[in-house]
Amino acid sequence: xxxxxxxxxxxxxxxxxxxxxxxxxxxxxxxxxxxxxxxxxxxxxxxxxxxxxxxxxxxxxxxxxxxxxxxxxxxxxxxxxxxxxxxxxxxxxxxxxxxxxxxxxxxxxxxxxxxxxxxxxxxxxxxxxxxxxxxxxxxxxxxxxxxxxxxxxxxxxxxxxxxxxxxxxxxxxxxxxxxxxxxxxxxxxxxxxxxxxxxxxxxxxxxxxxxxxxxxxxxxxxxxxxxxxxxxxxxxxxxxxxxxxxxxxxxxxxxxxxxxxxxxxxxxxx
Amino acid sequence: xxxxxxxxxxxxxxxxxxxxxxxxxxxxxxxxxxxxxxxxxxxxxxxxxxxxxxxxxxxxxxxxxxxxxxxxxxxxxxxxxxxxxxxxxxxxxxxxxxxxxxxxxxxxxxxxxxxxxxxxxxxxxxxxxxxxxxxxxxxxxxxxxxxxxxxxxxxxxxxxxxxxxxxxxxxxxxxxxxxxxxxxxxxxxxxxxxxxxxxxxxxxxxxxxxxxxxxxxxxxxxxxxxxxxxxxxxxxxxxxxxxxxxxxxxxxxxxxxxxxxxxxxxxxxxxxxxxxxxxxxxxxxxxxxxxxxxxxxxxxxxxxxxxxxxxxxxxxxxxxxxxxxxxxxxxxxxxxxxxxxxxxxxxxxx
Numbered sequence: 060x061x062x063x064x065x066x067x068x069x070x071x072x073x074x075x076x077x078x079x080x081x082x083x084x085x086x087x088x089x090x091x092x093x094x095x096x097x098x099x100x101x102x103x104x105x106x107x108x109x110x111x112x113x114x115x116x117x118x119x120x121x122x123x124x125x126x127x128x129x130x131x132x133x134x135x136x137x138x139x140x141x142x143x144x145x146x147x148x149x150x151x152x153x154x155x156x157x158x159x160x161x162x163x164x165x166x167x168x169x170x171x172x173x174x175x176x177x178x179x180x181x182x183x184x185x186x187x188x189x190x191x192x193x194x195x196x197x198x199x200x201x202x203x204x205x206x207x208x209x210x211x212x213x214x215x216x217x218x219x220x221x222x223x224x225x226x227x228x229x230x231x232x233x234x235x236x237x238x239x240x241x242x243x244x245x246x247x248x249x250x251x252x253x254x255x256x257x258x259x260x261x262x263x264x265x266x267x268x269x270x271x272x273x274x275x276x277x278x279x280x281x282x283x284x285x286x287x288x289x290x291x292x293x294x295x296x297x298x299x300x301x302x303x304x305x306x307x308x309x310x311x312x313x314x315x316x317x318x319x320x321x322x323x324x325x326x327x328x329x
Numbered sequence: 330x331x332x333x334x335x336x337x338x339x340x341x342x343x344x345x346x347x348x349x350x351x352x353x354x355x356x357x358x359x360x361x362x363x364x365x366x367x368x369x370x371x372x373x374x375x376x377x378x379x380x381x382x383x384x385x386x387x388x389x390x391x392x393x394x395x396x397x398x399x400x401x402x403x404x405x406x407x408x409x410x411x412x413x414x415x416x417x418x419x420x421x422x423x424x425x426x427x428x429x430x431x432x433x434x435x436x437x438x439x440x441x442x443x444x445x446x447x448x449x450x451x452x453x454x455x456x457x458x459x460x461x462x463x464x465x466x467x468x469x470x471x472x473x474x475x476x477x478x479x480x481x482x483x484x485x486x487x488x489x490x491x492x493x494x495x496x497x498x499x500x501x502x503x504x505x506x507x508x509x510x511x512x513x514x515x516x517x518x519x520x521x522x523x524x525x526x527x528x529x530x531x532x533x534x535x536x537x538x539x540x541x542x543x544x545x546x547x548x549x550x551x552x553x554x555x556x557x558x559x560x561x562x563x564x565x566x567x568x569x570x571x572x573x574x575x576x577x578x579x580x581x582x583x584x585x586x587x588x589x590x591x592x593x594x595x596x597x598x599x600x601x602x603x604x605x606x607x608x609x610x611x612x613x614x615x616x617x618x619x620x621x622x623x624x625x626x627x628x629x630x631x632x633x634x635x636x637x638x639x640x641x642x643x644x645x646x647x648x649x650x651x652x653x654x655x656x657x658x659x660x661x662x663x664x665x666x667x668x669x670x671x672x673x674x675x676x677x678x679x
Contacts, residue, residue, distance in 0.1 A: 114572050138575030145569035149431065153620030157346045165563050166575035174347065183340040192339040196346055198620070219576070 063090035063254065064140055066111060066223050070120030071280075073110050074102070080106045081278040083120070088222075088271075091252045092247065095265040098275035104258045105146065105226050107275065111256065112143040112224050138166035142220040144211055146227050150199040156210050157195040160185050163217030184198050185216035186274070189243060203235030212243060225257040229264070237261070241268045262316045266290050267308065274298050290314040350621040357618045361630035365413065365643045368637045372409045376645065382544050411535040412600055412653070414543050414610045416606055418596035420632020421554055422589040423607030424614065424625040428561055429585055430491045433668050436608035437476070437593045440498025443602035444505035445475025446594055448529060451509050452600075454524050465542065465598035472594035476586055530603030530654030539599055546595035550577065551629070554588050557581060558623045592662055603656045605661020606632050612668070 066088040070166040073081040081103040086095050089110075098104045109115040111122050113129040122129045129137060139208045142163075150159060163185065186192040189209045194202065199210060208228065215223060228244070229237040241264060247253045265272060266286040274281040274289055276298045282289045291311040291314070295303045301318055337345070373385045384397040389406070423436040437443060449471030453464040461657075479501055483494035513524060525531075560581045564571040572578045593607065610632035617625035617631070639660070640653040 109569070112573055114569055133576040134572075134577055139575065141573075143569070143573035145567065145573065147567070148570045149564045149565065149567040151620065155346065155350075155620065157343050158350060158621070159566075161343075161347070162563060162566060162574070165559075168559075179340060179343050179347065183338075183343045186343070187339050192342065195339070195342045215573075 063252065064125055065090055066122070066124055066141070066222055066254070066256075068107070068111065068120065068122050071107075071110060071117055071122060072119040073115060074118055075105050079118075079278070081110070084278075084280055084281060086273065086283070088254060088256055089095055090254050090269040091248070092266060093248050093255045094257075094271040095269035096256065096275060097260075097262060097265050097298070098281075100192065102265055102275045102298075103278040106278075108143070108224055108226050108256070108258055114143070116301045121251055128259045131239060135166050138218065138220075140220055141222040141224065142213045142215040142218040142225065143224045144228060146230065148211055148214075150207070152200065153198050154200075155195070156191060156197055156199055156202075157182060157186065157211075159199050159210060160191075160213045161213040161218050181217050181219055185213040188216060189213040190249070194233070204231050205233070205239060208232060208236065208240055209243065214239065216247070221252070223256070225255070227258050227260065229259065229261070237264060244268070262290065262295070266313045266315070267311055277279045288312055290316065335547040353476050353619060353621045357627055358630065361614075361617075361627060361634065365630055365633045365637065366643070368634060369413055372637055372641050373405050373616060375641075376400070376405065382636040407537050407540060408532050408535045408640070409637065410537075411540045411543070412532050412549050412640050413633045414540065415532075415600045415603060416595045416610075416633035416636030417551075418543065418547055418592040418632075419603065419606040419636070420610035420614070421551060421625060421629040423597075423609075423632070424611035424628030425561070425585055426553060426607075427611040428565060428623065428625060430494060431565065431581065432495060433449065433496050433608075433612045434489060434665075435491070435498075436611065437472075437590065438602060438605060438607045439497055439502065439665075441500075441502030441505060442472050442476050442479070442498070442590055442593055443597055443607075444509070446472040446500045446597040447469075447602055448505040448508045448512075450598075451512050451524050451528075455512050455520050459537065465539075469591070469594035469600045472597065473590055474586070475505070480586060500678040516548035525652075528601065528654075529652045529658070530597075531652035532600055532636075533650070533652065535600065543595045543599040548593060550588050550592050552586070554592070554649045555626060557585055557588070558625055561585060561625070562623050601652075603636060604658035605664070606635055606657050609657070609661050609664055610635060612664075 063275060068086040070085050071081060071084040072079065078195050084107065086107070088306065096104050096107065107116065110117060113122065116130060124132060124137065124140065160182050161178065166182060168174065186195055189212050189215050191206065191209050194206060194210065199207060212228065228240055232240065244255055244257070245268060248255050269286050271283065272286045272289040273283045274294055282294055290305060292303055292305050293300065294303055295305065295316055303319055304317045305314045307313070374380055374382060378396070378400060380397045380401055384394050387394050388397050388401045399638055423438070424437045426437050446468040450464050450468040453459040453467045459467065479494060479498045482497045497661070509528065513521070516524060560576045563574050564574045564578060564581065568578050574606050610628040611624060614628035614631040618624050618627045635657065636653060639656040643651040643653045643656045
């Protein structure tokens with residue numbers, strides 16, 4: 060892993076129509092680490108992830124993959140280097156798990172060169188790693204939410220990219236399944252050196268699983284660094300507009316954010 | 330098997346699953362193709378007069394057989410060829426739209442593209458008094474313009490919203506059919522006969538000359554469409570997922586629309602808008618095929634089968650000769666209602 064792929068945004072501005080969403084963002088993704096992006100709703104997190112995977116063109120500035128502007132690299136080549144799991148992918152009606160995971164092989168196949176033994180091996184490995192091998196012949200629409208999310212992760216894994224971007228991979232999952240998916244992603248990072256970038260809503264899970272935490276506020280970079288440096292009371296107040304208290308997580312020593320609402324909190328804490 | 334077997338390894342499960350899907354795809358496509366050929370052949374032999382296979386073969390080979398040369402060579406053969414190609418083109422075009430927009434209602438005959446062709450044809454015949462060839466050309470152009478208009482109207486930043494496209498299409502279809510009614514209401518009775526062909530779809534009077542443009546269109550466009558199917562399959566996972574898998578989504582979509590609309594338009598020019606063939610073929614073919622791959626080619630084959638069978642039925646089974654569109658329309662309307670009820674029950678939007 061001497062030449063890990065690099066991904067960074069330089070002076071990046073993004074928007075939809077008239078509306079500007081992200082301005083002047085400089086963001087560098089540390090290779091072979093887990094980066095988690097946090098921020099309030101509509102702060103531009105997903106937009107940044109879309110631009111980083113060249114789904115959205117930059118207005119100004121650029122996203123650089125291995126130092127080259129991502130929009131100038133052939134789409135197939137990008138797709139072999141960088142995988143993206145969007146927020147709401149669609150499973151065709153009745154499709155089986157192994158068929159869906161096999162769709163991840165798309166960028167590795169030409170219009171004429173068809174399915175190979177390599178493709179089968181990649182699908183089998185993705186199923187094994189995500190613990191979905193025993194679901195291989197089941198239909199995706201009859202799976203539980205947690206199983207389905209693991210199958211989608213398996214689909215991006217079959218793509219065999221060294222960079223993996225995930226937009227809120229834990230939404231709609233209960234806490235057990237959230238931890239399960241995050242553990243799985245950590246395994247991938249530790250075992251195969253996969254660079255992971257994901258958007259998460261839960262600050263405490265973000266603090267626990269991130270090597271590198273990025274806080275976005277109003278389309279601008281608020282802070283980036285180790286979770287214990289970034290996730291402070293001031294940061295949470297500024298970024299989310301939430302009165303809070305940050306204590307060390309007794310299980311990990313990482314920051315644990317306790318929200319202070321208007322009710323139920325002892326006055327001493329305020 | 331009673332012997333104790335080890336659980337298969339993941340790679341075995343993956344390979345056998347893929348082989349099973351491939352076998353099913355092969356069986357369904359070959360089965361449908363054989364059925365189309367069988368019906369095609371029977372429609373040459375059967376009718377008011379029966380001609381044995383030997384006569385039909387002799388006529389196809391260019392021989393002169395008393396009676397059969399006219400009935401089979403001039404009437405039945407062009408009719409069957411037209412029916413087959415029209416059904417194939419409608420089936421391909423319908424399933425392409427339905428798959429691309431992930432909605433069975435998004436067929437070109439529901440979202441106004443056929444209406445565009447019909448409106449232009451009726452104007453060409455009744456108002457401008459154009460020749461049949463000019464009318465066909467105008468209908469094709471109008472279908473493409475209609476599709477382009479629907480596409481532009483439903484275009485939003487970042488791509489086309491599917492539900493929006495369908496609703497705008499249905500609106501445009503209603504608008505265009507009122508144009509058709511308006512033109513018809515002022516038409517002379519003798520023109521009505523010709524114009525009616527553009528409204529229900531009819532294989533009567535099919536000739537090689539009228540079908541030739543469609544033959545060329547199918548030969549040129551069907552391979553392009555089949556070549557695009559791999560990317561279309563990826564687009565079923567959603568535009569973003571497809572783009573992340575390396576599919577140039579917007580470019581592929583425009584290509585798919587142009588190819589499917591052209592197939593649709595040439596088929597409409599050859600036989601009129603045979604009601605609901607494009608709409609029916611995709612979902613039924615998908616049901617027959619199962620979730621093992623793209624339903625588009627199977628839909629083309631099923632469309633051909635549907636038109637040939639419906640036309641045979643319309644000609645001989647009911648005493649009077651009906652246009653084929655009457656039969657397909659009678660089949661399609663309840664199916665449309667069924668789809669609407671089902672999507673309503675499952676709580677889905679459109």
